[in-house]
Amino acid sequence: MRSAPIERVWFPQRxxxxxxxxxxxxxxxxxxxxxxxxxxxxxxTLEVRMVAVMNAEALVLTLTTRQAHYWSRSxxxxxxxxxxxxxxxxxxxxxxxxxxxxxxxxxxxxxGASCHVGYRSCFFREVTRLGPRTDFALNSLETRKVxxxxxxxxxxxxxxxxxxx
Amino acid sequence: MRSAPIERVWFPQRxxxxxxxxxxxxxxxxxxxxxxxxxxxxxxTLEVRMVAVMNAEALVLTLTTRQAHYWSRSxxxxxxxxxxxxxxxxxxxxxxxxxxxxxxxxxxxxxGASCHVGYRSCFFREVTRLGPRTDFALNSLETRKVxxxxxxxxxxxxxxxxxxx
Numbered sequence: 001m002r003s004a005p006i007e008r009v010w011f012p013q014r015x016x017x018x019x020x021x022x023x024x025x026x027x028x029x030x031x032x033x034x035x036x037x038x039x040x041x042x043x044x045t046l047e048v049r050m051v052a053v054m055n056a057e058a059l060v061l062t063l064t065t066r067q068a069h070y071w072s073r074s075x076x077x078x079x080x081x082x083x084x085x086x087x088x089x090x091x092x093x094x095x096x097x098x099x100x101x102x103x104x105x106x107x108x109x110x111x112g113a114s115c116h117v118g119y120r121s122c123f124f125r126e127v128t129r130l131g132p133r134t135d136f137a138l139n140s141l142e143t144r145k146v147x148x149x150x151x152x153x154x155x156x157x158x159x160x161x162x163x164x165x
Numbered sequence: 166m167r168s169a170p171i172e173r174v175w176f177p178q179r180x181x182x183x184x185x186x187x188x189x190x191x192x193x194x195x196x197x198x199x200x201x202x203x204x205x206x207x208x209x210t211l212e213v214r215m216v217a218v219m220n221a222e223a224l225v226l227t228l229t230t231r232q233a234h235y236w237s238r239s240x241x242x243x244x245x246x247x248x249x250x251x252x253x254x255x256x257x258x259x260x261x262x263x264x265x266x267x268x269x270x271x272x273x274x275x276x277g278a279s280c281h282v283g284y285r286s287c288f289f290r291e292v293t294r295l296g297p298r299t300d301f302a303l304n305s306l307e308t309r310k311v312x313x314x315x316x317x318x319x320x321x322x323x324x325x326x327x328x329x330x
Contacts, residue, residue: 011301021282022282023303024302024303024304025301025302025303026292026301026302026303037202037216039204039213039216041211041213045211046206046210046211046212046213047211048204048206048211048213048269050262051202051204051262051267051269063292063294063301064294093291094291094292095288095289095290095291095292095306096288096290096291096292096303097215097216097287097288098280098281098282098284098287098288098289102216104213104288115263116263117186117187117263119263122262122263123260123261123262123263123269124260124263125260125261126258126259126260126261127191127228127259127260127261129228129229136176136190136191136228137189137190137191138188138189138190138191138261139189141260
């Protein structure tokens with residue numbers, strides 16, 4: 001079920017371009033992996049916190065439980081954001097991209113952090129240009145971590161952060 | 166050049182996980198298609214306007230010209246957003262995701278519309294749940310189009326909107 005295309009299992013068959021782009025029916029489209037990208041922003045500040053992917057099950061669970069769920073590509077499993085660390089994302093609004101191949105969540109986040117590195121947002125660094133060509137540096141926009149990852153995670157052999165048991 | 170992975174052509178070799186996630190060097194990673202997703206939000210309101218993809222050339226052009234460029238998958242060509250319709254996106258900030266596989270632009274948009282359907286944002290519809298199961302409807306969040314697509318676009322045989330000559 002997890003790898004089935006989103007539109008075949010849970011949602012109506014996709015209609016015409018007009019129905020998809022301007023209609024009133026949710027007809028999401030997953031990619032060749034059965035996944036749909038999802039942007040998650042803070043419902044109050046509108047700061048973009050993270051970008052992840054959902055499979056059909058994650059999307060349906062997000063829509064029905066109103067807690068954000070994603071699909072972890074590194075761990076190949078369903079991932080209820082924060083389920084083990086109390087950084088739960090409570091979903092206030094779910095929006096869909098014009099061609100219904102991308103979702104947008106507006107969430108309220110318990111604990112304040114969205115990023116496994118420990119920062120509030122996964123987008124905690126800004127690109128600045130140093131030279132006339134492609135010489136770029138990253139400047140951190142957040143001065144302090146919300147939590148210290150080494151106290152929360154252990155690292156799997158492939159480098160994937162895993163919540164400590 | 167357009168299909169080459171981003172990190173091989175323009176940017177430094179990716180380092181350790183620590184360098185990628187917490188370092189100060191831009192080391193973006195493209196997917197198997199040589200593309201990196203990009204979220205674009207209004208620099209003032211932080212409203213998310215669209216999600217698209219960039220190839221290496223689009224990313225470099227965005228960083229160096231400070232006007233947003235993307236890669237059109239349907240037309241398989243570089244796409245300087247709004248170049249033909251004066252809906253240019255002026256880039257004020259470029260942020261990068263923790264694992265550097267996604268970009269975030271904060272832009273100022275001439276003309277006000279980001280969506281080819283004519284609305285301010287591509288995310289102009291919200292998902293609402295109608296029944297106890299997966300019965301969902303879409304409600305429009307924008308009551309008026311910024312422009313009328315039929316006056317701007319013609320439709321290619323494959324349904325792709327193309328700017329009228």
